[in-house]
Amino acid sequence: MNEIVIVSGKGGTGKTSVVASLACLIENKAMADCDVDAANLSLVLSPRVREQKEFFAGGKAIIMPEECTGCGVCRDVCRFGAISEEFIVDPVSCEGCGACRYYCPAGAVKFTTPLAGHCFICDTARGDPFVYAELLPGEENSGKLVTMVRTEAKEKAVSAGLSRIIIDGPPGIGCPVIASITGTSLAVAVTEPTASGIHDLDRIVQLARHFEVPAAVIVNKSDINPDCTGSIIDYCKTNGVQVFGEVPYDREISEAQRHGKAIVEYAPGSPASHAIIGIAEHIKSLKKE
Numbered sequence: 001m002n003e004i005v006i007v008s009g010k011g012g013t014g015k016t017s018v019v020a021s022l023a024c025l026i027e028n029k030a031m032a033d034c035d036v037d038a039a040n041l042s043l044v045l046s047p048r049v050r051e052q053k054e055f056f057a058g059g060k061a062i063i064m065p066e067e068c069t070g071c072g073v074c075r076d077v078c079r080f081g082a083i084s085e086e087f088i089v090d091p092v093s094c095e096g097c098g099a100c101r102y103y104c105p106a107g108a109v110k111f112t113t114p115l116a117g118h119c120f121i122c123d124t125a126r127g128d129p130f131v132y133a134e135l136l137p138g139e140e141n142s143g144k145l146v147t148m149v150r151t152e153a154k155e156k157a158v159s160a161g162l163s164r165i166i167i168d169g170p171p172g173i174g175c176p177v178i179a180s181i182t183g184t185s186l187a188v189a190v191t192e193p194t195a196s197g198i199h200d201l202d203r204i205v206q207l208a209r210h211f212e213v214p215a216a217v218i219v220n221k222s223d224i225n226p227d228c229t230g231s232i233i234d235y236c237k238t239n240g241v242q243v244f245g246e247v248p249y250d251r252e253i254s255e256a257q258r259h260g261k262a263i264v265e266y267a268p269g270s271p272a273s274h275a276i277i278g279i280a281e282h283i284k285s286l287k288k289e
């Protein structure tokens with residue numbers, strides 16, 4: 001299975017716009033939106049939900065009043081101040097460390113595994129399998145939900161005899177990004193020519209390298225700062241990172257977003273579309289590493 005993850009060192013680089021267009025241009029693939037905190041690929045892919053699965057996060061402590069003797073040991077060991085004087089656990093403050101359960105002499109502490117979100121297994125309007133997830137309000141993203149999305153997408157791709165999965169990864173370099181990158185065939189970083197662009201790009205390239213995943217780069221809005229774009233290209237040459245293409249600034253991209261479409265659907269003759277079509281052709285020609 002050829003798993004290609006599209007990432008960015010930070011949010012707002014136009015990553016999802018690129019992914020939405022690749023979804024239109026590349027055949028024989030499943031799609032996965034692992035940007036769980038801002039899962040907006042579904043706005044463009046018009047999915048039909050076929051199945052919905054529950055996602056349970058890490059547990060929280062709960063004290064059973066009928067078994068609690070009121071000895072206070074749990075309050076002493078809780079480093080997060082999550083247990084009240086009445087021995088009630090505040091689920092927001094509880095970090096689920098388990099210390100209270102371990103030390104409670106009466107066995108009065110149980111653990112809940114609260115529902116934290118849902119994973120949606122869909123078909124897109126084009127008939128591709130597509131998996132995305134949504135967290136319930138207040139729940140924090142974690143690599144576990146990203147892994148669930150990837151696993152479901154892989155199952156769908158395998159059962160449909162597809163050879164590729166295109167993953168819209170989360171921005172940054174945190175736990176959800178690591179869960180999106182590990183074990184993939186290629187990480188494509190979308191970056192912009194801004195002052196922090198090279199720094200953000202370097203972080204994501206180093207992360208991919210750490211997990212032995214080859215990295216490539218797409219420079220978005222490449223014409224807004226040619227000097228910075230030149231520096232990014234130099235960085236890529238120096239660090240052995242392939243540049244898949246440069247996408248010029250194109251106000252049609254915002255219009256396409258407003259209409260819930262990928263730029264290659266909304267304005268196929270636009271400069272940005274031409275650039276992304278070239279990038280898609282390049283990706284299609286790649287052999288699995």
Ligand code: SF4
Pocket residue numbers: 063067068069070071072073074075087103104105106107108109
């Ligand atoms: S340690 Fe156990 S028995 Fe003691 S107050 Fe806490 S929950 Fe109750």
Ligand code: SF4
Pocket residue numbers: 060061077078079080081082083089093094095096097098099100101
């Ligand atoms: S699980 Fe940890 S954080 Fe939660 S109440 Fe118990 S000791 Fe405190």
